[in-house]
Amino acid sequence: MRRDQPFSQVVIPNHTKIAKGTLRTIIRDTELTVGEFVSLL
Numbered sequence: 746m747r748r749d750q751p752f753s754q755v756v757i758p759n760h761t762k763i764a765k766g767t768l769r770t771i772i773r774d775t776e777l778t779v780g781e782f783v784s785l786l
Contacts, residue, residue, distance in 0.1 A: 753775070757771065
């Protein structure tokens with residue numbers, strides 16, 4: 746996933762299940778709160 750302005754890029758694993766810790770790290774890397782992340786789903 747990528748955003749150009751301001752530039753940001755995050756790697757999303759291609760798995761049917763993602764470990765809780767991995768998901769938390771992805772959310773933290775996007776600089777979103779868990780609530781913000783969930784609202785985008």
